[in-house]
Structure formats: structure tokens, C-alpha cells
Amino acid sequence: MVRLAAAVALVALAMLACADGQRKAPTVMVAILVRNKEPYLPFVLSRLSELHYPKSRMALWLRSDHNQDRSLQVLEAWLAEYGSSYRSVDAVLNATTPPLRSDETSAIHLSPSRYRAVITLKEEALAAARRLWADFVWFLDADVILHDSTVLQRLIDMEKPLVAPMLRSHGAYSNFWAGMDQDFYYKRTERYPVIYKHKEQGCFAVPMIHTCVLADLRLVGSDGLTFVYSKMAVPRGPENDDVITFALSARQAGLEMYICNQEDFGQVPIPLEPPEVVSKERLNIVNMKLETLLEWPPLPVVPALRRFLPPPVEKTTLGFDHVYMIGLARRQDRRQRMLASFDELGIDAEVVEAVDGRQLNDSFLSERGIEMLPDYRDPIRDRQLTFGEIGCFLSHHGVWQDVLAQGHERVIVFEDDVRFQPYFHYQLEQLMDEVEALRLDWDLIYLGRKILHSNEQWVEGARRLVRPDYTYWTLAYALTRRGAAKLVREQPLRKMVAVDEYLPIMFDRHPNAVWMDHFRERSLLAFSASPLLVHPIKYTGEPGYVSDTEDAVTIGACVAGSVDQHTCS
Template identity: 45%
Template sequence: MNKQVLLSLFLASALVCIFGNDATDDREPPTILVALLVRNKAHTLPMFLSYLDQQDYPKQRIAFWLRSDHNADDSVNVLKQWLDHSAESYHSVNFSFETDEKSYPNESSPYEWSSSRFKNLISLKEEAFGYARDIWADYVFFLDADVMLTSQDTLTKLTQLRLPIVAPMLLSESLYSNFWCGMSEEYYYQRTDEYKEIYHLKKVGSFPVPMVHTAVLVDMNYKGVKSLTFDKSKLQEMQKNRKQEPLFDGPSDDIIVFAISANSSGIPLHICNEITFGYILQPLEPGDSLDNDIQQLVHIRASMITDLGEVPPLHDYYQHLVTKPEKSKLTLDHIFMINLERRPERREKMEKLFDEIGLDVEHFPAVDGKELNVERVKQMGITFMPGYEDPYHHRPMTMGEIGCFLSHYRIWVKMVQEKLKEVLILEDDIRFEPYFRSNAVRVLNQARNVVEYDLIYFGRKRLKEKSEPWVADTDTLVHAGYSYWTLGYVLSYEGALKLLAAKPLEKLIPVDEFLPVMFNRHPNKTWSEAYQKRDLVALSAAPLLLYPVYYTGDFGYISDTEDSQQINVESNEGEARLKSDREQVFLKEVEDSSEQQLKLGESISGTKSHQEL
């Protein structure tokens, strides 16, 4: 008897059923039936379907069931393209598209989850669940159409776990994902420490959780699975029959009802983070627009480049649907990216990022510390701060640190020579935060309106201080304290003049030590007093707009500044700080203020976005 699997997807949700007792045995692989019901997902479907097609699973063992309704976009035509080009590769495809209705009754927005929309979605999921039972599916995989399964091993990995209900952990903006580690008494998301541990891979494996959604694999042979439901009335009826008190009195919400039905039936739910399965877009709110979803997609594609090195390829017949933002300089005169010529892979990766985000950036060749030596440094007229010692390693400067300083220094010189008023200087190992372009412009506009700034940190390692006061009449800027890193900062023409006027090459220290000296927030008074004028006006974006790709100890971490030849100078004692480590924990009021600026707050009863982040 052939094994079979059903894979089905619908509305903002999709369902996958996998047939077969064990996909890891020597028998013929299970057959997969994909049932897809889509609404207004024309912008995500090309990636969604392309990545499903790239699953490492025999296509002749996969069949599809497609349904689509209430579309106000081109979703049906995108699906038809897939049918024309890919359908013959699969076992079979059954489809039906309704094009008459564009919206639900009394719907104020395509992103509003009204009672009628919930009712329709729940009915469809129940129908698909029943269909899976009727055809003796061994596994059911509920998959949202906003999921990008970039791992080709997703189906194989999940079925091999042999868990009754398991979800592949998906990445998104901030801390949003497709699982909860806590549920409130009102059946909504509740923050726990374990959630961050799982999301940030502090613990790796498969873990029991009270809620999984969006991408959920169910073992149909597990005892009690027949009691699983998305329908509130069916759940209550089941609880009555079992004399389970109190009866569920929460919302008529598909994912909440499903989780409670599993809990009521003694079926554990798990989240798995053993591999990077893929990405997920966050649900939109009624007041959002299609542009909000497209901006999320921009960030997801940028995250793929940062994490995977590239956006996994789409089908050729979808390439014409891919649009990228027009290049921008963020209202600045120029943007430079510093990059070593011997690091072409970093330059290539960053240029892909700039294409995805839409940044007009000029490559600026870095001064390579490996090409420097003591004699050449002397010929440049460079002398060092007497007694300088790295605060963490207790060593003199390295040739890499000298090259790094000279790279930034040459941009400052170029700014003055060409009279560039405002410039963003980036390094080549950074990760952009979501909505970088719009947030950067907002930061710049607020700064211009309230203060004549010299420097704005877009990314840094803020070191623990008593306070960093907010810039008056802004909600995105603080007065910068002692900070490490030069990942990305905006420098004004006046700021470049001040930095050059200090003649830093005559008493050289690393550039990320020099900058806080110049705005008089460096704790080493000996170094500070070596520079008479320390009046740089330095601000920082809050929250920050970019971060390092790697930190000390991360797999793939390389430091071209620290891993190079040292210059021998006299040393003295200093306070130890790990420069390349992660940021230190800041004051609670700063953290709370930053959290308030996140796009998605805690869930509100009646909305589809159940999770706080």
C-alpha cells in the first residue's frame, strides 16, 4: 500500500498532510497532497511556491488541492502561472478559484479579521482536517502562505522527529515567531524567559510549548488526534462529553482553539529549532496597508542575505514579479562602505543587501593593516598616544586598528575636500534593522530640526553608563555616551572638520576610542586631556538601526583589526572591556522606551496578531 501525505494551505493559512508511517524507512516515500487556499498574497506567493517546489522531496509523490477567494490582488494569476509551469511535475493538482467576491461583508480592510472571516477560515481548516482523516493521512502540516521555507529539508526533518504536534521555528522581525512559551488566563501570548532562549538558540532541540501556529505538523496516527479541532463549538462539545471543566470560554480563534483542543486531549505541542527552517511575515493589522507587508518582505529578503548569503532563487517565470526599491541616499550627500579589497565576499554580500534595501552606496577601499609595517607607519608621520593600551587585551594597537583608523580618516578628508555636508559611513559586516530606510530618514529629520549635530551613531556598542538623556523634542535620539564600534554613523561636514583639526594621527588611538574622546565622554582622562578641544556633538539613534553580523565567539566571527601585527609602545593599566562582545544590558527605562517603538505591540483581543513581538 502506498504511503500518502497531504500538504494544504489556505487563506492566510495552508495545510499539508503527509501520508506514511515513517519517511525515514526504506519504503517508498509518502505521497503529499497540497491543498492551498489563498487570499491577497500575490506578493509572497512567488517565494512561497518556489521554495515549496525546492523541497527535497520526490515531486511525483506530491499532489495539490488549490482554492482561492476574496482576492483584491493578482493572487489567482500568480497561482495560474504556477499551474502552467509546475503542475505537471507533481502527482496531481485539483484547483478552483472564485473571483466574484473581493471582500467579506462589513470588512473595513483586507487585513481585518472579522467574525465572518474567522468563520470561513475555521470552516476551511475543519474541511481540510476531515479530508485528511478520510484519506488516512498520517501527517497534517498546517502552513501559512506567509512562510518562506528556505530549508529544503523541512518536511524530512519534521517527520523524522516523530512528535505528535511540532512546528519548525521561523524567523521574522524583532522576536516574532510561530510559537508561544506562555499563555495568559485570557488565552493570549505571555512573555517568558524561555521564549528568548529558544528564539536566540541558547537552547537547541525540540521543546514542549503551549502554542504553535502558522507552520504545524500533526501526526494523524497519534492517539487522540481525532479530537483536534479549530472550531470553538466542537471544542466545547468535546469538553462537555469528557466532563472537562471549566469549558473553554476564549475567543473563536483558529490557532487558540486548536492549541486548547490539543491540551484538552493530552497531546503535547513542540517547537523545533535544530535547523534554520525559514522565515515568516507578521500578520497585518486593519489599519495597515499592502506597503507594510511589502516592507516586511524587503526585510525578510535582506535577512536571507545576511543569514544565508543570498535570497534563494525563484522560478524563472516569477522573476518579472520581483521588484526592488529604488536606490536612495537617505537625504544625505553620500553613503560610503569601507571594505578591504581582500574581502570581496563581504563586499558582494553588502551590495546584495543594498540592492534589497534600496541604498545608493559607494565602495570605499579600506587601508589594509596587513600591508602596513612599522617603517611605513613612520613614513606616514603617525605617532601613538603615549602609554596607550587596549582596555581589554592589554596590548598596544594593531596594524589592523591603524588601517581601520586611516580608512575612516580618509573619508573625513574626502568630505572636507568635496564639501560633503552629511555622509553615512558604513562598515562591511553589519545587519540592518527592519524598516531601516524610513527609520533612518526619520532620525535624520528629527536631528536636523532640533540640534546642529556633528555625529549620529546608527550602530554601536553602548557601554553601561548612568544615563543617556533623550534629545529634547525627539523620540528617536539620545545624547551618546561612551561607546564602542564604528559600524555605521552619520558625520556632518562640521564634524569632519573638528575630527581632522584634532590631528589624531599625531597621538593615535583606535577610532572607536577616539570618537568618544572627541565628544568628551571617554572615561580615560589621560587620553581625553591629550586633545584640548572636545566639543563634538554626538547623538545616537534609539533604538539602533544596525548591528554587527557576528559577535566574539559566534561561528564565522573574524576580526581584521584585532587579528593582526601589534605596534610596540609603552603601556599602562586600563579597565577591561570586550570590544567585539554583544552589547551590555542598559538601564530599564531605555529598554522600555525602545520596546515602545517596535511595530507590533502586545496582542489585542479580536485581532489576528496574537503575539507581542
């Protein structure tokens, strides 16, 4: 009776016209299947609550069973708070099912009975949307982290029969296929990275979309959509794959599938595979939260669900004596992002106020005896040092001096414009375990850098360490007290080069022999993580890229009058 009443209400709403002639928002049924998604649900449901779309035009269809975590409790708490805001709620939350089905070996095992259950439930959802006369049905996975609160309205406005926002992951995995082989399975194509990496932007017809799919049920062809192999007009492809069957049914119905990548719409985790376990989802959500911070505010959680969040991570210095983070005071956006990242990763770091190149001038350098290396010219831009590069060098130099003053034996130094690789904490731990196992004698280990040569040599017996060649950037590195002493002892402020030129000079791998001759003790024992553990937030030339070192006034420019004097003040 409840479902019938909801259907009647939706039909009545669809038939009524507003007095001023404006159209009402289309009706949308949101279908979500949930199993062992507790780490994601507070964020997924909070974002659903905050979508900029009228809840009175949305119906919820939720199913959950065979859980080993608190997924049911999260759903119940959310529905108790927000369920009444929606046009209707059809929720079956089964607390009596066992953790595993009879043919499952683990909670992530995609057994035949599990495939059959998913196919059955999705087909039921599709039928429910049709009974409700919903204009659209939105199949939304319970681990999709959406960034844009207008995404539903934007998908509707794209006016595509079947459409999905492109979701990224911490690998190359996404929610679309750009190719399908003759057996209807995934086919690697050159088109995929073009779409995934935003080399072209827009909505693209593709053979497969999944995970976050909006289907327009107003189209006549939508009657042919199905997840059940036997219900297709001409059964084709594998019988037990819901997403392939749905895609093939759309093809038979003459309905194109589209993936849209105009912006960073959201994220999806890479599916777990045996022998991985469900507990790894807690690590995956941390990765996704860190990626969110690169472009968006921290993921919101509505008050009703905050009790389901894990307790704050206990902060440590990652097995080192100290952790430094260098950042400009005027770059509060970067600082807050880094501090939020440290909170997620459990890193106890000291914020070091970077020397701001905007506050420097030629007189400042002269008063402190800071001199540029004779005949120094940037090897790429053919210019002198900028005040930003000088400020950067002074910032790192100050950290090296502090390491010596405090007597730290091993430290990590971060800059404030880094993105962390997934599972950073554990990768760093494995890296340092390898350093210990090899009994490596080291002064500096790059954790993030720009690799300029591809023929670097592996450390003998290592799986995670290489001997770096000429290298740019000082994004992050581990440093010993002996290494700091070597870097300071050469008095680099009297013959300054860019800091990322200085380090290769000091480990004797710089291509400019004339520059190297100015430094006598080039004995820094330098190594690098491989793969790297951090990368820059933005690369040169990418939208939004800003450099406080490169895009600054050069030495002597103010004296020479080659720039506006206001810039020099």
C-alpha cells in the same frame, strides 16, 4: 472523480514496497490558504518548488479568495508550471469574491465571518488529507519564508506528533507559545526567550504552534484533531479561534506540540493590525529579504514568477551628498551581502576599499610617521593596537579626507558588517526630519554603535536623538564636512588610538582624561539615533563571529618575535 482518483493513487503507492526493501518517503498534503499575499508568494512558492522532497509524494490543497492584489495570478502561474509535478492538486482559486466580506472594515480586519471562513477551510483541509490517506498534513501559511530546503524532511525525521520549525520575525513574534493562561490565551513566560533566542537548542514541548505545522496523521490520536470548537471531545476555550481550538484538540487527544529551533529555519512577518494596510506587506518582505542575507543566499524566485516581482528600487543617497561603505577586498561575502542589501533599500553607495591590517607591518607605520598614542593600552584587553585596528582607523580617516576633498556637506559612512533595522529607510528619514525640525547643530550622528552607558540624555524636544556617552563601534554614522575637518585637524595618525576610542575623545566623553589631554579641540558635536538604525551582524562570542580588527597581530609583535613570522609577512 479527480479527487477520488488521486486518493486511490496514494493508497496504491502506500501499499507497494520497493524491490530492494527501502521505504518510500511518507505522503504529505500541503495546505495553504492565500489572501492578499502577492509580495510573499513568489518567494514562498519558489521555496516550495525547491524543497528537497519528492513531489510525487506531495499533494497540494490550495484555497484563495477575497483578494485585492495579484495573488490569484501568482498561484495560477505557479500551478501551470509546477502543478503537474505533484501527486495531486486540489485548488479553488476564487476570482469572483468581493475584496471585503460584509462585516469586514478592511482587508486585515479579523471579523467573525473571516474567522468562521478560516476555521471552515482548515477543517476541510484536514478532512481532505484524511480522505487521501496522507501520512502527514502540513499547514503552511502563505507568508512563511523558509531558508532550509530540507526542512520538510527534517520535520518528518523528528518523529513528533505535531511539530513546527521555529520562525523568527523582526520583533519577538514567532509561531509558538511557551505559555497559555487559564483562559487558554497567550501567557508571557521566561521560557519563551530561551527558545526564541536559541539559548537552548532542540525540540521543545509547548502549548501552541501555528503557521507552519506538520501533523502526523498515522497516529491514532490524530483522529481527534480539529479546528472546530463544537467537534472537540470536551469543548473548551474561545469558539472562534482556529489555532487555540487545534491546540486544545491536540491536548485532549494526548498529542504534544513541539517547536524546533536547531537552526535558523525561516521567517514569518508580524501580522498586520489596523490601521495598517495590506500595502505594508511590501515593506515587510524587504525586511525579511534583508534578514535572509545575514546567513543565507538571496531568496530564490523561479522564472515563472519573476514577472510578479516589483521593479528594482531607484537608488538614492538618502538625502545626503554621498554614501560610503568601507569593506575589505578579501571579505567578498560581506561585500556582496551589503551590495544586495543596498539594492533592496535603494541606497547608492561608493565602495571604499578598507586598509587591510594583514598588509601592514611596523615598517609601514614607521615610513609614514604613524605613531600610537603614548602608553596606549586597550582598556578591555590590555594590549597595544592591532594592525587590524590601525587599518580600520586609516580606512575611516581616508573617508574623512575624501569628504573634505570632494566638498561634501553631509555623508553617511557604513562598515560592511551591519544589519539594518526594519524600515531603515523610513526610520532614517524620520530621524533627519527631527534633526531639521530641532535645527540641530551637529557634526556626527551615530546610526549604529555599542552603547556603554545607559544614562544618556535625550536631546531636548527629541523623540529619536540622544547625546551619546562613551561609545564603541563605528558601524554607521552620518557626518558633516565640519565634523570631518575636526576629526582630521587633530592629526590623529600621529597619536593613534582605536577609531571607536577616538570619536568619544573628540566629543569629550571619554573616561581616560590622560588620553583626552593629547587632543586639544574636543568639540565634535555628536548625537545618536535612539533606537539605533543598524546593529552588528554578529556580537562578540556568537557562533560565526569574526573580527578583522581585534583578532589581528599587535604593533611590535613581529619585531619582538612574539608571533610566527609567516603571520607578519
